[in-house]
Amino acid sequence: MSLAHPLPLKAYAVTENDENTGAVYFARHNIVARKAGANEFADGDITYVTCRRAAWADAYAETGRLPARVSIEHGWHFECCGCGMRIDEDSLAEHHLPLNGVIGGQWDPVFCGSRCARKYWSLRRRTKAQEAAAIADFKAIVCTRFPDVEFADDESRYRTHHAHVVPGRGGWHRQQVIVAFNFPGMKIGPAHYRTVDHHQKVGPADAGYTCCNGDREAFEAYAAATKRASQ
Numbered sequence: 001m002s003l004a005h006p007l008p009l010k011a012y013a014v015t016e017n018d019e020n021t022g023a024v025y026f027a028r029h030n031i032v033a034r035k036a037g038a039n040e041f042a043d044g045d046i047t048y049v050t051c052r053r054a055a056w057a058d059a060y061a062e063t064g065r066l067p068a069r070v071s072i073e074h075g076w077h078f079e080c081c082g083c084g085m086r087i088d089e090d091s092l093a094e095h096h097l098p099l100n101g102v103i104g105g106q107w108d109p110v111f112c113g114s115r116c117a118r119k120y121w122s123l124r125r126r127t128k129a130q131e132a133a134a135i136a137d138f139k140a141i142v143c144t145r146f147p148d149v150e151f152a153d154d155e156s157r158y159r160t161h162h163a164h165v166v167p168g169r170g171g172w173h174r175q176q177v178i179v180a181f182n183f184p185g186m187k188i189g190p191a192h193y194r195t196v197d198h199h200q201k202v203g204p205a206d207a208g209y210t211c212c213n214g215d216r217e218a219f220e221a222y223a224a225a226t227k228r229a230s231q
């Protein structure tokens, strides 16, 4: 007995019918690519997308990573994640940018050249560092008030720590910072120390403690007990 030889992966260009936005999918059957493209670009409605073979991209089936410059050569266009310019063969020529200098792939950020890519990744790195610093600062504040809590570092993402920071004049603004922690007597989920929303406010944000409704009594009891202990 032997296994039937599997069909090779082939490239299919799937585009949404109105906007003509889409992507190249690698699949063994047209319908598989069509469904994937419809899920991404047409709320799952396969009658809203067109699916064509894109043999020019077959060579990338194995890795699944199709470079943007190859797609551009075959008529696709992207938006530069740095400067926002439309990247196609004409606009590149107009800006004297070489096609080979285009960075990125169809599921990754795409850049018109290395200058935009450097700026973007550098900002991303600095943003990540600022987010981490904001979370560390908030944890330190919580530790001062509740020295024996355990931070909920491994909760699923929507319940754990979160920071949103933006560069602004005079430094970084901490628009939202939330740290999550478990406390003795907790039944439902972590309590949070978080910024209070002030949309217009610039400068140090106010922050406060919140917990799940069902944990309110337990958290208040814990807060009262630790207050006595620290006096």
Ligand SMILES: [Zn+2]
Pocket (backbone or CB within 6 Å): 080, 081, 082, 083, 084, 085, 111, 112, 113, 116
């Ligand atoms: Zn650019």
